Amino acid sequence: MAESIDHLVEGCRRGQPAAQRALYERLGYQLMGVCLRYCPSRAEAEDALQLTFVKIFTRLDQFRNQGPFEAWARRIAVTTSLNLWHQHQQRGPHLDTEEAADIPHPDGTPFDQLSAADVVQLMNTLPPGYRTVLNLYAVEGYSHAEIGELLGISEGTSKSQLSRARRLLEERLHQQAHIPHYHD
Template sequence: MNNQVLFTHKDLVERSKLGDRKTQYKLYSLYVNAMFNVSVRMVKSKEDAEDILQESFIDAFKNLDSFRYESTFGSWLKRIVINKSINHLKLKRIPLIALEEHENWIPQQEEDIKEEDLDISSIKTAIKQLPEGYQTIINLYLIEGYDHVEIGEILGISTSTSKSQYHRAKKKLVGLMS
């Protein structure tokens, strides 16, 4: 990643570090919608996502001194939002379960889906039908772009568990799309 990207909004971040409330609000305004979308995809509740978002921004502004431009501000903030969303799910005790243990699991062969048959709304609908744990893995891997090592760290599971959960979630998703 080049330095220009890493230093996106550097002036706003630096002024925010000094406690400039107007600048903090500008920074908030730039990221609030994207971060809300990240959280609501994970927790499935607008109200919970709003709470998580507020907590995330409060934590981010309190800890701005720890932001060192090793990533973009948006990536750093996104990690905070995802961690808070995961913690929220853990508090609600939404487990990652093996596909075979899920009550709606029906063993089936993976079917090929033609790309032209797919549309975003049908994919979103199918993802919502997955068990909560699978939704979390799909969101982190496919939508948020984390790799299995990162997902393992975020969820407190092994890399191999992340991979197997993703494989099972994808298989179930393909079945729902057929």
């Protein structure tokens, strides 16, 4: 039976290499997905993942059990990846299309012929600021106030960039799906 996250965290606090390895194996795939959404390349996402785990292991004393450990670890992955993004703003964050599964949409909408890789490619065409706000809000679940704090922008700018990102993505989805698009 797999050990609980809480048990692994306690082992990590005691400096047990087996617990650290097990925690890495348990959360690595999920956190790599987070890193890939913000880092400009797979290699940098891998670096961000390694830095994330270094921070997790060295800052365990800051985890106060005030929510799921996974959420705390995800926040570290996001901020670590965003730091890399800030260093490479000209290129911007992107999702690696090779990382996306080729799964059609299950609800039978006109977009059902689009794979996850197609959606990822469309997201990668968004300007970096829009793409980052969209990821933080829609994927990571951050509030506009939190996004503003993370990116050094106002809450209103975050809302505006999200709205523009959604509009651009919708337009590009319609173009990709070759269906007519009507503005309200």
